[in-house]
Amino acid sequence: MSKRFARGLVVGKFAPLHLGHEWLIRQAQEQCEQLVLLSWARPELPGCEPERRTAWLRLRFPELASWVVTPEWVEQRRAQGLQLPDLPDEQEPDAVQRQFVAAFCLAELGQPVDAVFTSEDYGDGFAAHLARCFGLPVQHVEIDRARIQVPVSGTRLRADIHGLRQYLAPQVYGDFVERIALLGGESTGKSSLALALAEKLGTRHAAEYGRELWEEQGGVLAYEDLLRIGRTQVDREQSLAGQCRRYLVCDTTPLTTLFYCREMFGRAEPELERLAERHYQHLFLCVDDFPFVQDGTRRDETFRRRQNQWYEQELQRRGWPFTRLAGSPTQRLEQALRHLGRSPAIQR
Template sequence: MVGTFCPPHAGHHHLVRTAEDRCEALTVLVCTAAGELVAARTRARWMAEVHPRARVVRSVRSVRTGGRVDAVFTSERHGDPLARAFGAEHVCVDAERALFPVSAAAVRKDPVGCWDFLEQPVRGWLTRRVAVLGADPAATTPARALAERYQRRGGVWAGTRWVPRCERAREEHAARTGAPVLFCAAGTARAARHLWLLAGPQEGGLPDHGRKVVLRGAGPAGMLGAAVDAVDTFLGESWGLDEPPGGRW
């Protein structure tokens, strides 16, 4: 298999599993692309985690030195020239995208709408991490309330989670298995976050990364409303998967 997998989605994984069922050995070549926003090594790591039985490489030379190539699996009807380049048979799988109506371009355009087509490694990378910075309960209470507010929206947001401070392992698990946004109660500004909600005086200093929003409002309800507005605005902006210069991958 050859592809950019930017990012990999359910259609890609179906193609890999189909090839694994029909082959003695499968090599997945993860290609680089001009102006790529997700490094090839990251995409290769995602594919290797989801498909430990496959040999995942980032070099055509690695494919050619790995033994003969009998078949090239694609989901494109025009995959014949690629197969001929390897001196192999072309096996086309679900070219109509009937089983999994998704594409990498669709994921890049609307990650939230395609969330159910993504595996855990990609979800963990994409999840927008929002930290409420302040001393307890100024951080913990809003983080929990924000998660509950988004859960009530239903759909993909029903799995929204929040995590207490200083629990990195729990945070990573929640990011990989939850909704597109994760709320974190933060006592310090050391960890990397996409958005910081400043809930009170910051004795430990301000974060030097990510966007910062000072929460202001009349009482807890007003501050929660301000926080939801800030998060919604942030989620409505770019997710870092815009089309690269020169066109589609």
């Protein structure tokens, strides 16, 4: 059965892409043979950069054609011969915004659309402007203008992204979760602290995959295993982030994997070197200031000291701010919570 429209269009900032946007897009999909998504924001909004919006649309709607356009994109397409006006600023008149959309459809898509879908009061005027530019009818389809299905807006979400996280798909919310990374040599209380910190913050923690694989393989790791460890650790973080609450506590980072790879094999794959540059909003280094505990798998206190010295040097060389955690496990937990602006006595 053919659908109501041949080609539809949804335009939005998608900053961030929330479930209200997704409801609108799904409703439009049901009515169109082909649906196009177009996004731009001038100025760009913090946390919703073009790269993120592109990734969100591709993750949530991989079957749809989507464009996240920027002034740089416009210049590139002009250099390739397309007739496009400047990308409008948010403060420019509606007519300028609509003219850009019309030009985009004719230049980039090579054809007009016959329907636009919105949840806003500007929809009728938008459709009428496109119709004049195309010389063809364009219908406006209004979807849930009262926001009954998903009672939220991008403005509200940007003001309280964590408090309103239920209105975001996990893949989207995960990009707003702050990663807390714990580093430290063997027997510095890192893994115990990761569990305690995640519990205190009411969130999840990403356990150390390298230790799991080491135990699974009877304490034997091949060179190829180290890159696998780095990749899996990052994948684990990515899959857990959307299930978190403001923070994700990471029991290690690929920087640790890089250390062991160089230590064991004297070299590392370029990809592992790149993974070791992964950004974390909060870096904690567990100091080696309490007695070394041998659990049958660890090296010795000398190795622990050398490992912590390597972390110190690498973090400083990269210019990454970090906080040292010292003292008893309870003291370390309190220090981490204070750094995060949280009361050691309260779970929030």
